Amino acid sequence: MKIFYFAFLRERAGVSEEDVSPPENVIDVKSLMEWIKGRGGGFADAMADPSVVRVAVNQEYVQQDALVKSGDEVAFFPPVTGG
Amino acid sequence: MIKVQRDPFDMGEELSSFSQDNHSIGGVCAFMGQVRDMAEDASVSAMTLEHYPGMTEKALEKIEAEAHERWELEKTLIIHRYGRLDAGDPIVLVVVASAHRAAAFDACRFLMDWLKTQAPFWKQEETDKGPQWVVARQSDDEAASRWGDVPANAPESS
Numbered sequence: 001m002k003i004f005y006f007a008f009l010r011e012r013a014g015v016s017e018e019d020v021s022p023p024e025n026v027i028d029v030k031s032l033m034e035w036i037k038g039r040g041g042g043f044a045d046a047m048a049d050p051s052v053v054r055v056a057v058n059q060e061y062v063q064q065d066a067l068v069k070s071g072d073e074v075a076f077f078p079p080v081t082g083g
Numbered sequence: 084m085i086k087v088q089r090d091p092f093d094m095g096e097e098l099s100s101f102s103q104d105n106h107s108i109g110g111v112c113a114f115m116g117q118v119r120d121m122a123e124d125a126s127v128s129a130m131t132l133e134h135y136p137g138m139t140e141k142a143l144e145k146i147e148a149e150a151h152e153r154w155e156l157e158k159t160l161i162i163h164r165y166g167r168l169d170a171g172d173p174i175v176l177v178v179v180a181s182a183h184r185a186a187a188f189d190a191c192r193f194l195m196d197w198l199k200t201q202a203p204f205w206k207q208e209e210t211d212k213g214p215q216w217v218v219a220r221q222s223d224d225e226a227a228s229r230w231g232d233v234p235a236n237a238p239e240s241s
Contacts, residue, residue, distance in 0.1 A: 007133055007205035008216050051238050056203075059138035061234065075135060079219030079236045082163065082202030083116055083175055083195055 001070055003036070005046060006077035009053065014042035021070070029055050030064040032074065052078050084159070085143040087134065089166040094176055101160065101178055108157045108180040112187035114195050115177075120170040122217075125210035127170055130217075134165040135203040146197045150179070153193065153230075154186040161194065163202065193230050199223040200236040 001020050005013045026035050037047035047053065055062055056075040068074055086092075094115050102108045118130050147159055160178040168174060177194045181187040206217040219237040227233055 004135070006135060006203075007207070054236070056135070056138055059135070059141055061142075061201075063234075075138065077135070077203065078205060078216070079238060080200065080203050081206045081217040081219050082204040083199040083223075 001068065002073045004073070004075040004077075006075065008078055009046045009076050012042050012046040027067060028064070029057070029062060029066050029068060029074070032068050033064070033076075046076065054079055084161070085140065085147055086160075086162045087136075087140050087143065088162065088164055091164070092162050092173060092176055094173065097160065097162070097176060097178065101158065102180050105157055105180070107182055109182045110184040110187050111178060111180045112184070112191040113176065113178045114191050115173055116175040116195070117173045118168050118170045122208055122210055122215070125208075125212045125215070127208045127210050129167060129169045129209040130174075131167045131207045131209075132165040132174070133205045133207070139163075139165075139203045142202055143198075146194060146201055149197070150190045150194055154181065154190045156181050156186060156190055159190070159194070161198070163198070163204065165204065196223070196227040196230060197233070200227040201233065 003020055004017045010016050022032060022035050026032050033047050036043050054077050057066055057068060058073050098113060102111050120127050143161055147161055150159060156179060158180040162176040164174055177191055179187045179191045200223050208215050208217060221237045224235050224237050
């Protein structure tokens with residue numbers, strides 16, 4: 001599974017992307033975020049406030065109950081500021 | 084057509100060629116956004132726009148397609164820049180052509196409202212108080228909601 005972080009979530013996580021193999025109990029975005037947070041350090045900082053975390057799976061916006069699986073591209077980012 | 088690019092664009096040049104070959108077009112409405120030198124509590128000298136290569140293009144194509152679903156449009160153009168821009172530099176250009184003016188005005192506003200809340204870009208300003216990330220505003224969500232339900236973007240507390 002490929003993870004991307006953008007903007008201040010990237011700064012907090014300390015990486016812009018990583019390849020991960022989460023355990024089997026990670027089945028959706030919410031459990032993936034919990035697992036990432038559990039790794040501590042910058043990852044815990046990035047996931048500390050879920051209200052500012054928006055998510056895309058395979059480059060489509062999703063909610064936190066969306067399912068994830070091996071091979072997916074998951075991106076975490078703050079609310080967008082386009083335009 | 085959508086373009087996501089680092090390079091500057093010339094609004095006059097884009098407009099001069101936009102509608103000349105299509106005589107079904109009765110009107111063209113354009114909006115250009117540029118880097119403002121003031122934030123809420125600081126002066127801004129420059130801004131860096133981060134994007135998500137791949138998803139950003141897809142999201143803009145979807146937003147453009149949505150406008151064509153909702154209005155009878157002859158032609159649309161969205162140019163959105165990324166990278167480091169100085170105060171006064173152009174960021175975004177939306178151009179809409181239609182047979183009658185109402186569709187062009189409405190679709191242009193719709194496109195900007197949705198770009199604000201649905202386009203994967205993140206702005207960081209260089210200010211006299213140091214770098215600061217631009218916070219998504221609830222007022223932008225409210226502006227977008229005039230066009231129907233879309234998922235909220237800004238955090239509830241802002």
